[in-house]
Each structure stands twice: as structure tokens, then as C-alpha cells.
Amino acid sequence: MRTHTKSSIRGAQPASVSLDLVICAPAGRQLSVLLVPSAEGSREKWTLPWGWSVAGVQPDDGALKIATTALGAKPSWITQVVATGDEKRHPAGASISVGYVAVTAARERALGEGAVWFPSQHLPAMAPRHVALVAAAAEALRVRLDTAPIAFRLLPPTFTLSELQEVYELLLGRSVHKASFRRSLQAVWLVEPTDEWRSEGRGRPAQLFRYAPRKRRGNRRGVRFDLLD
Template sequence: MNYTYEYARAALTVDCVIFGFDGERMQLLFIKRALAPYQGTWALPGGFVHVDESLDDAAKRELQEETGLTDVFLEQLYTFGQLGRDPRERVVSVAYFALVNRFSHTLQAATDAADARWFAMQELPVLAFDHAHIVEVALARLRGKLRYEPIGFELLPKKFRLSQLQALYEAVLGQTLDKRNFRKKVLGYDLLIPLEETQRDGAHRPAQLFRFDTKRYQQLKKKGFSFEL
């Protein structure tokens, strides 16, 4: 298919903000750029959209090519089109974000990515382009959604301790939560299935494991149920 335009036009890219959780701290996935501009600098996985693919397909392709991650549910975040955000040309970027269980995926950098690595939220490297701003917007979206949707369970193992769940919420929200109140509220929704399994939590005695009841949540959601913490 041929395209002919009379006027100059902006290039279109996608960027992916991928959140993970190591059991204690929130983490973000970045790639080290192998090409100019910003060669050798860490950046969000992403790249230019092909003329024969959708935005969603472009985001999935770039994520797989640069990090090796597949089967990741990407949600569109925001469109960034400030002037001067890319030294090469006028570029508009559609950003996506996702929550993944980082231990279920193996990283493998390829194409124009020299490396792919997880970084703790408190130890983020200097980022290329305006990617630091994109991360800020994604974190604000994550904090907002976490308060009314049980999306945090996507970051945890299928079987988890309540202490792991609380640690996740504290890491995302950046605040300490009262242990008794948190557990009372979480268990009160009747969305956690108690398992006949335990797991040792550091030097403490073994703690019971739970599993999130996805089916029950979807049924309640259709009835207007709201998960708020």
C-alpha cells in the first residue's frame, strides 16, 4: 500500500511500562539502548509503529523483541506528544503499562536492546527521552487502580501469604498500612481462598497461603461490586 502526504507529519512510537514485584519492592523493566540517540542509556521497551500494524500489535512486538516477554496483557496508558521529546524528529508516543509476575518470565534482550533488566523503584537509572515522566504517569495510574481494583494479584505468585499482599500494597502506595485493619478488610471481601498449605516468612513461623478467586471476583464485578482498600 502506498502513502502520499502533502504535509510533514509526526512519527508514531509505542513505549511499555512494565511493573514487577520481588516480594519487597516494586520494580520496573528497562532496556539498555544499543543505538543512538542515547546509546548505552536505559529506556522503556518500545519503538516505531509499522504502517501495517495496530498500536497494540506494535507494543507487543517491541516488548517481545527487546525483552523476550510474551503473553503480557498491555493496557493503554496515555499519549505523549510534547515537542522536542526525541532529537531525531517529531515523535508522538502511545504508552502502555502492564503488571507481570517477574519470576514467571525470562528476560532476553535483542534487536536494538543491548540488555534488559529489572530495577527497584527506589533505584531507577537515568532514563532516555522523556521516559522518567512516562514512568511517573504510569505509577500514578497504578496507585489509582490499585485502590479500586484487585490488579495487584497479577504481581504475586498464584499462592501467596497475606504478608506478601500487604508488602505489595505498601510498596505501590509508598506508605505503611496497619496490619490488622488491612487483613480484616481484605478477608472481608471473601475473595481469597485459604489453602491447606503454609510457607515460612523469614524467621517467623509458617504462614497460611491463599489464592485469589478470580471467578468469584468477575461474578461480583458484573453486579457492580467495587474492590476498595
């Protein structure tokens, strides 16, 4: 039978597997993405944080570690997006790449060595596989926005409802009706008010809220037909 290293399995062709991360944070009305300098001799100057998948370490754990190194702190949410092995070039030539998207509230962290935030709409040249992954990551955030607390993980522990709405608008790529947004939010008991208010200089101060989900289900949406194909 086989020996104990996983790569010696009969019939298996060894592959180089990379873990590649799209780490996002809100920056005003834009989403920013964390990039790191490419290795010496690379075609592009910048790259998404990435690393090789290591035997004995689960890809999800490896990805979390890479994210934590690049960010200087654990991201507040992370999920797998896709595994690709297409002709699009990976910066180090990985045959297969597992892509992740991570989010964090803080842009003012002690970032890892050389890491820099770039606005997602104006990213520098990157390897094609990373360009595709950024698009897939944005789509993944959008799709899961209503079933995972992504927006809340992009904000600090307390936030105003206007800030929350801005995050939704950022990720959805469209504006949202204010009164309707707040009614929906109230109906599902996801946030609770604190006794603090924040004044941004102009206008009435906004009350701060915190994420405190209280309701479990009761939700049941009707059948929707939103087919694109």
C-alpha cells in the same frame, strides 16, 4: 478519494508514533522496572522497551508484543497510560508516544536480549519522555489499584497475605493496617486459601492464598470528594 495506505490521507500530516513500555515487577520492598540498552549513538545508555507503531497493527497489540519480547514472556497485565507529543525528547525522536504500563510477577524470567531490572527509585539516566512516563505509569498503577487486579498480577499464583499487603504498600507508597486490610479482603471474596503454608525461616508460617474472585458487585461506594486541584 484516497488510496489504501493510511498515511496518504488527505490533509493528514504523517507522524512517527512510538509505543513505550514501563514493565514492572516487585523486588522486595521496591518496584523494579525493566530497561534495555539504547541503540548505538544514543545520549543515554538505557531506555524503556519501545518500538514504532506499525501500520495495520493496533497499538495495544504492538505494545503487548514489545513487552513480551523484552520480558521473555507475556506480562500478566498491561494498560495504556497516556499519549504524549510534548517537547520532552523521545530516545528516537518519535513525534508522538503512546505509553503503557505492564506488570509481571516474575523477575527470574528468560529476559529478552540485554534487558535488565532496575529499582524504580534508582533508574539510570533516560530520555526525558521516558522519565515522565515512568512517573505517569506509577500513578496509573496507584489509581487503578482498587478497580483492577494489579496487585494479584504482580504476585505468583499463590501468595501469602503479607506479600499481598506488601504489594499494596509498595504501590500506594504508604503502610496499610494489617487487620483492616485482611477484613476488607475477606469481605469481598477475592482470595481463597490453599492448603499450603510457607515458612520463611523465622516466625509462624503463613498460609498461601490464590486469587479467586467470587463476588460480583454489591459494592457501591458513596460520593467522595478527594479533589487535589
